[in-house]
Amino acid sequence: MRLCVDYRQLNRITVKNKYPLPRIDDLLDQLKGATMFSKIDLRSGYWQLRIAGKDVSKTAFRTRYGHYEFLVMPFGLKNAPTAFMVLLNRTFQEYLDQFVIVFIDDILVYSKNKEEHEQHLRIVLQILKDKELYAKLSKCIFWVNQVVFLGHIICGDGVMPDPSKVKAIMEWRVPKNATEVRSFLGLTGYYRRFVEGFSIIADPLTKLLRNGVAFQWTEQCQQSFN
16 A cells, blocks of 8 residues: 555646656567566655655645655655656666666666676666665565566567456456547557557557547447457
């Protein structure tokens, strides 16, 4: 369980940090040839990033127990994910695209063999120690030939969709409105690299999202959905 304060009013007047998140496909393409993996999950990631002194008062919230302010990055702030992403990218900048992938608070170390992996893992763990960034051991995985990362199964043979996500797609109920169609396409589109001609197959559903188009579930939509 994590404390999440309602910061909607603060978020409305916050200038959005447009730091670009990496494309999942680009990250997965880096893993070609890798056979050894370790995944490191940082403990309460945002709370390892201190709030600038001048901004502490902006995080204030009140409960029946009293008035509080965050000294570290709380959950619920608009720019929290990107701020943490910036921190980790700067921390591992020298090794990105070589043997480290960072996505929000997840770190993947990948290598072509055991000898390389030992060296790579020592470097990453030493950096975390030097920067006083702490991992949650129960959520970390070390020295494996196969790992689940960003909704994909990664191994020496390549990248495959996570079966649990595929099952969710197969069991999806027929959409009743445009919002449900958008949710379905959002999940299926995540795996479009594995479906030849995805845009053509999904076209009848995509048309339902156009402005001014009345929602009408046709036989073509059903075929596309199936």
